[in-house]
Amino acid sequence: MNDLALDHQAIIVGAGFGGIGAGIELKRQGISDLAILEREDDLGGTWHVNHYPGLAVDIASVTYSYSFEPNPNWTRLFAPGAELKKYAEHVADTYDLRRHMEFGVTVERAEWDDAGFWTVHTTDGASRTAQFLVTATGFLSQPYTPDFPGIESFAGDVIHTTAWQDGYDFAGRRAAVIGTGATAVQLIPEIAKSARHLTVFQRTPIWVVPKVDFPIPAPIRRLFGAVPATQRAARAINTSMLELLMVVGVLHYRQAKPGNRLAALLAKAHMRAQVRDANTRRQLTPAYDFGCKRPTFSNTYFPVFNQPDVDLETSSIVRVEADGIVVEGEKKIPVDTLVLATGFNLWDVNFPAFQVIGRDGRDLGKWWRDGRFQAYEGVAVPKFPNFLTLNSPYSYSGLSYFTTIEGQMRHIARLFGELRKRGADRFEVTEQANSAYLDKSTERLGDSVFYAGDCASSRSYYFNQHGEATLLRPQATLSTLREMENFPLDDYTYA
Incomplete structure (x- = not known):
C-alpha cells in the first residue's frame, strides 16, 4: 500500500452532520489527507438543502447536536433550520474541516481495486483514488417526485x-x-x-403530538455557556424522554x-x-399504530x-x-x-446514493435490493474493504441522528486503533459477523411495533420494498454506544 501514489488517504461523500462527524473522527485517528465531496454548493446536508418556511428541528436542540460540541446559543427548544445550518458551519470551522470540502461535486460510482484502494468517479468525468471510502449521504437525501399523469x-x-x-x-x-x-x-x-x-x-x-416549544431565555443561554454541565443535564433529561418513547413505545411494543x-x-x-x-x-x-x-x-x-x-x-x-x-x-x-411535500426515496435509490462496487464485482445496491438490506453494526459490509457506510440498514439509533453519528464515530475509533496496532492497511468485516448481526437485529425487531403492531396502512419509509423495517437499530442508546466501542475485533479481517 505504501508504494501506491493515491490522491487521498480517505474520501468522505457528503458534508452534512454525518460527514462532518466522520471527518472529525478520521482526523483524530491520524487521517489528515481527507477529501469531503459534496454535491450541493455548501455544507450542512439537509439543513442546507431545506429552507422552506417553518423549518425547524423536530428533536429538542440540546439533544440534536454533538455531545462533545454543545451549542449554548440555541434560541428555542426546537431550533429553526437556519440555526442548525449555522451550527454545522461552526463545527466544520472548529475542527478545521472546511478546507477538506469540495462543493458541487457529485459522485457517480466508486469501485474497489484489489491492489488496495478505491476509485471514486464523479459526474464531471474525473476520478480520484483513496485508501478508505466513507459514504455519509444521509437517509433523506434523494427527493421523491411523484409522476402524476399530466x-x-x-x-x-x-x-x-x-x-x-x-x-x-x-x-x-x-x-x-x-x-x-x-x-x-x-x-x-x-x-x-x-x-x-x-x-x-x-x-x-x-x-401529531403537542410541541412543548419555547424561547430559551438569554440568562439560560449564558448559564449553558458558563457552566456546560447544566446543558449536559438538560441533554440527558431530553434524551431519556426520547429513549422512553423510542425504546418502550416502539421497539418493545x-x-x-x-x-x-x-x-x-x-x-x-x-x-x-x-x-x-x-x-x-x-x-x-x-x-x-403509533410509531409505525x-x-x-x-x-x-x-x-x-x-x-x-x-x-x-x-x-x-x-x-x-x-x-x-x-x-x-x-x-x-x-x-x-x-x-x-412528497418526501424521499430511501430504498430504491438512497441505499446507497450512488453505485458502489466491492470485491468480486459485488454491487452494493443490487446486492441489498436483490437480497436483504444489511450492514454489520450499521457501518460495514462484507466484500467491501476499507469501506464505511454511515447511512445504512440497521444503523439509525434512537430518535436523534446524533446518537447514530456518535456511535459510528466510536466504531471508527476502535477499528482504526486496531489497524494501527496491527500495522495493517486494510479491514473488512467477515460474512459470519455480518450474518450474526443481521440475525440479532431481526430477532430484536420481532417485538417492535413494526412487526407486532398494525402498520399495514402506514406507508412508512421505515419499511423497504421487501416489507422489512431495516432502518432502525433495535437497541437502547446506551447499549448501542457500548457495542459500537466494544465490538469483537475479530469480526473484521486485517491485511
Missing part, C-alpha cells in the same frame, strides 16, 4: 420542498400541498397564513403496548382539542383545518391539468401553485 402540463408553479423558492409569495394564490409528513406539518401552517385558498392532499395521516396506546390517545386528544369538525378529525386520524411511521410535534398544524379557506382532500389524485388537480369522481380542484 403534471408536465401544469401551467402554475411547482415547488418541491427541497428546492424551495425563498421569498415566494402565496398571497392571492390557490395553493395545493401534496403530502402530510413531518415537512408538510411544518410548512402547511405557514402557507395557510397568506394563501387565498389551500388544499391539503393527504394520502396517509400522521400522528409487544411488552409495552399500553404505553404505545397512551401515546396514541395523547395525539388524539391533541387533535380533538384543536379540530372542531368531527369528520375532519376522522380523516386526520391514522389507522395504524415517524410521529411529529406541532401546535399549529391541526388548527389550520378550522380555517374556511383550507380544505383537506383525501381522495386519490387521478391527474393534473393545466389549472388544477382532478381526483376520484372527476372532481377538479383549481390550483395556481403546487407544493410537493
